Amino acid sequence: MTFLKKMENEVLIADGAMGTLLYSYGTDSCFEELNLSAPSQIQNIHQAYVTAGADLIQTNTYAANYLKLKRYGLEETVKEINTAGVRIAKAAAQADTYVLGTIGGNRGINPLSIPIEEIKRSFREQLYCLLLEGVDGLLLETYYDLEELEAVLSIARKETEIPIIAQVSLQESGILQDQTSVKDAFERLENHGADIVGLNCRLGPHHMLETLEQVPLPQHTYLSAYPNASLPAYIDGRIQYEEDVDYFRKSARPFLQQGIRLLGGCCGTTPNHIRAFAEELKQAVPIVSKTVRHPAIKVKDHPIIVNRTDKPLQELAKHQRSIIVELDPPRKLNTAKFFEGAKALKEAGIDALTLADNSLATPRVANEALAHLVKTDLNLRPLVHIACRDRNIIGLQSHLMGLHTLGIHDILAVTGDPARVGNFPGASSVFDVSSFELIEMIQQFNKGLSPTGNDLGQKTIFSVGAAFNPHVKALEKSVHRLEKKIRYGADYFISQPIFSEEQLLKIHEATKHLSAPIYIGIMPLTSSKNAEYLHHEVPGIKIDQVIRTRMASYSDNPQAAEIEGIAIAKSLIDTAMELFNGIYLITPFLRYQLTVELASYVHSKDQQSRRENHVQTNTH
């Protein structure tokens, strides 16, 4: 009678650890090699388990595949070790003991470390050796990676009709390392032809039982569990397990109640542990129905940041040099170049990456999504523009709450270019609010209140920038708007790109009384066409005739034009740096090398002037 047949009415007991037992005796090298060099030691251990009450024992072949044996230079002895393993176990078995040929998993935390094809080759070789010796069943155990177990199980199922036990190992209760639930994993293993599905190793009885509470009785297979004695401890340079056999004993009945029909032990267990299980379940009748506890959905804890750890941009721009750079979210789904640029700009030492909100009313990848990735992947501060065009007052509030939840605290609040200037001119421009009310709303959020005064349960910590458009007939009118934006709560300003040194001076003169600092916009021109387009077609941008003439003289030489564009930007930067701390560089067409060069230019100029100051202080 196969042990599967027996299990129709009985609960069977398996053996316990081989490896940790040998380790506790002092063996530090290859455990499986002892099948050749110390067979009687292995046979004694098997016998101890049989005497303790194990109905099934496993061959000492857990790691006897070439992938693992080659660590000891033993890859040529796969056949010898596995053959001997089966013979030793058989010699220890009594008439009613079943011998399982054991094959252990290879992949650990990093599933990609060993290609599946190599695992399959290694598995086949070991499998044939075990089958040739005539084992009563196969024990595929300690598989952290479900893909690996499915692959080897399929191979074994094709090769043999003897019962196969397929066991996964878990890092934590309820789920595999690829986040598959144990319930789903068992179903998949059942579909791949396993006769018994179960858990072994890594967890002790407590966590295994907790896991099994979420697992229904499978339709066509039985459940097995081989818990570890405890969680491992590393004491005096040795891995050790708790030895409280009574505690282990107490878990036998609960395992039965969870539907386990094959109960053994894994690491840290000894014949004493197995004896306890055998005594408890000697006459046990397997259960045939159970109530499943549905797993509590685990939510990743996202502690919301309620205190800023970084300096808000207004503080930076008030007191020291600060560079922020705009990099357009892509119009298409390919974001590789965007992230390449963000990385290069982070390396260039910028303070923040500003991300426009569908500027020129053209759809682009959502800036909050990119901002989150820039923040988490590159540890670079994102500054998210919010335009009032695309979201009504409901959308704006939910957007702000989402940004707060993501830990994004820097916002540029703009009214936004109207839809008619973009590539969906028929689309509606919402404009429930303008930049003023949006700024006000954000400051309300900072007080923990919605626009209607409802308690938000928490105060946000947004720093609010606002747009400054100086390209108007009367600069003082623009400045009045800035004053008004300050009254509504703007913390600082970011200007449209400026293309004239004279205008920089005028702006400085007209705004120096303002309490909020200004980041001055500088954009490198890339060609004469680019300059003419910006000047004539983009609302809010005006370029000096002198500069347009300079660009025009290189209209048939793109490379020289780009160099000229950089030179113009640098000379504008020279003036801007004397008047303002805040420099806002605008990257044209994702050509981030240009803004990287300009950011480096600003840094090197500052270093130069610090050196000169130092020399002056020392000489006076």
Ligand SMILES: Cc1cc2nc3c(=O)[nH]c(=O)nc-3n(C[C@H](O)[C@H](O)[C@H](O)COP(=O)(O)OP(=O)(O)OC[C@H]3O[C@@H](n4cnc5c(N)ncnc54)[C@H](O)[C@@H]3O)c2cc1C
């Ligand atoms: C740094 C910066 C970033 C930007 N980012 C975006 C973006 O991400 N997405 C986007 O769609 N747009 C963006 N814009 C464009 C901006 O929305 C438009 O230029 C807008 O028309 C002016 O900025 P605002 O929204 O703050 O205008 P506001 O100051 O709120 O003005 C709103 C409207 O009032 C009128 N107005 C402005 N100034 C004056 C004035 N002096 N006299 C009379 N009327 C005036 C204009 O018609 C303007 O459209 C940005 C602009 C800047 C400077």
Ligand SMILES: [Zn+2]
């Ligand atoms: Zn183990």
